[in-house]
Amino acid sequence: MTKKRPFAIVAGAGPGLGQALTRKLSQEGYNVLGITRSKPSSSISDTILFAQVDLADTQAVKEVLTPCLTRYGTPEILIHNPASLVIKPFLETSAEDFTRAWKSMMLSAVNTCQAVLPQMLEAGRGNIIISGATASLRGGKNFAAFASAKFALRGLAQSLAREYQQQGIHVVHAILDGIIDTDTSRSLHKLSSDRMMKPDDIAQIYWQLIQQPRSTWTHEIDLRPQQENF
Amino acid sequence: MTKKRPFAIVAGAGPGLGQALTRKLSQEGYNVLGITRSKPSSSISDTILFAQVDLADTQAVKEVLTPCLTRYGTPEILIHNPASLVIKPFLETSAEDFTRAWKSMMLSAVNTCQAVLPQMLEAGRGNIIISGATASLRGGKNFAAFASAKFALRGLAQSLAREYQQQGIHVVHAILDGIIDTDTSRSLHKLSSDRMMKPDDIAQIYWQLIQQPRSTWTHEIDLRPQQENF
Amino acid sequence: MTKKRPFAIVAGAGPGLGQALTRKLSQEGYNVLGITRSKPSSSISDTILFAQVDLADTQAVKEVLTPCLTRYGTPEILIHNPASLVIKPFLETSAEDFTRAWKSMMLSAVNTCQAVLPQMLEAGRGNIIISGATASLRGGKNFAAFASAKFALRGLAQSLAREYQQQGIHVVHAILDGIIDTDTSRSLHKLSSDRMMKPDDIAQIYWQLIQQPRSTWTHEIDLRPQQENF
């Protein structure tokens, strides 16, 4: 990765939306660091770097990000993307399930935001996009662990927006109200592919949010397939 | 206006946002019909036509729109934009004030949507963007007439989205949470212009909403200046 | 009606919830004025007076209420209750349907609140309860007229609360998220009666809201049958 390109981080860069985002930002001229739990088989491009870190591990996040920030500069963009779906009757959802859901979606956001915000604030600019879900707005049967973690993330996103927007940090909470079209979701859901959200379409919209002029910043946006009931 | 261009309608095309929208759509290749209460002094371009109609007058709206639809074809876009701010203590706000606010913001939306939807449905596609405000989500002291009309409009937008989205009509409710930068608002509010929303920036974002692919449609989005508290 | 009892008004006092409310308030020691569109066959009690007025007619409301206020004193309670359900495809809902829905639910609230608030404010106390519905929070297919009117009413309720709460006026928006058990609804909906809301149960809860001490005022509450999905 050449140092002359601006720098972006995608936390939760697995197959599907994560990789579509890293690809899009790379095409738009960024050096992109994609953080995943499982090591991707190969590097996709010389402007995309993948790191395998447990985002819930505060210390590990710091250790991976600090040298990257030194090397690639102040990140202009942080996208927070990890979602670990838990669907279980409440009484079968253990305290560990709740903890894991919260750590993987919420604590991971805290860790990555805290790693990049000091530099962003010094620069007086930066974009943070946090991916929400249907369950960010509505709890439901069998969704106690997932919904409570996604609600938490929305509370965090609002707090960050209200704390840092006037210092130049644009914080967006994007509610993905539908199934994302990936190999995994195609095998899980017997849903026609035109009822799913295309990762590249989401990436395009995230890119537009990042480009918004300072006179018109969005904090919350919902996205869903045309065929989705809501 | 040549018949070969696609057709768009801006209801509420006065100075400020309305004219920025007509201009933007014209630049993007549309024939644009702008509807205003007060006659604009001159035509701005040969792809923009202005009509002076009271949008709350169901019959008048039909009479103006029907020949336009015949002439320019099925509209791809309808943007509903009129906002008549009423700020008064509740006990000084007359039944007429309430009626006027509701008619100018809500009934005008009913009239224009009903005029274009049959053709849009037949075409299986169309975009309707309805402009909301801070008061769409929150009633407030001295805002009873304005907030209740804007709440009504949000209820309409949700109903239209849930009724027609699956038939190809994209309905967006855009919450403009800030003062729009116009000559009028500059003289009214002693607000630095960089705390206001630029009409051209809003127009650009509306244009992006219209372009959203069917896998990722937004129903509600908020927009505010970076310096705005919320 | 003896003048020594406190005074309450139920706007929308037809069979079902309206009459349960008048009965409850009468039992709790109030003189109650019930306002309906259609004349009730007989007076039920000597502490309940019914008046037949079109609540959307500002002048008529004043003409009926002014002598009552003179005679029975400052009302402690105003309950706004009229709901005229409209369920129709948007394109079959006429401008008149929209106007009628808005007038019967929203303008009627403006008229009655404006008739009682000056006296309530002078007394430094008063309770206004406005009945909402599922559609107060969510627009839906075939609900454009009803939802937009109920949204408007919620915007009004919030505005009144924020304008007058600190002057001693308690404004509540009660969301009735279910079918009310009446003769009409039993014949309309093939719903087991234990899935409906009992008018007397709602009346009891409204009474508790009226009794709330000043340290703990509710602005919004939802109510639904145990068996209701939500």
Place this chain on the structure above:
Amino acid sequence: MTKKRPFAIVAGAGPGLGQALTRKLSQEGYNVLGITRSKPSSSISDTILFAQVDLADTQAVKEVLTPCLTRYGTPEILIHNPASLVIKPFLETSAEDFTRAWKSMMLSAVNTCQAVLPQMLEAGRGNIIISGATASLRGGKNFAAFASAKFALRGLAQSLAREYQQQGIHVVHAILDGIIDTDTSRSLHKLSSDRMMKPDDIAQIYWQLIQQPRSTWTHEIDLRPQQENF
């Protein structure tokens, strides 16, 4: 505690609201188990039992509650009440602060609900009231840890209501939008006491929620002092 009285549990039974709730339920005829972090100096009544447990410790909660359920029977009421306010700039709020806030407010609710729900479900009845705050609906500057934990709790409450309401479990999320009047808050906030919420008033309203008939159950209610802006 005699075994003939019905049984209620107050999780978070410290001075202020917690003790007002235990007192109220005891007066209404219940055996009450109050769970606190710090041991109360003395037992207040022979129908109130206090236990000192870390509610975030799943195993400890089970160990304390299991013998109580055996001894006092199926609880009719569980009130979840712990709130540990954290107000700090986001960048000074450590991962430990976030974890502590989430555990003390959210995981504690999971643990106590899981301990009582199996018996409640077998009985086909039960009441769970979860105390929220202003920050349950709105994130804010310096409130990232507190708001995200309170948002999470709201997601949990909604999920539980939608999962168990039809099986007879009444789940309420009560938004306490104001400062509760306690010795601590009087010394912290220079707020006149009539701008604070009285613990006994809240307890009275919780009691009414518990008494709601099955035809009219509330899921969400807000409470605030008359003098509070909102």
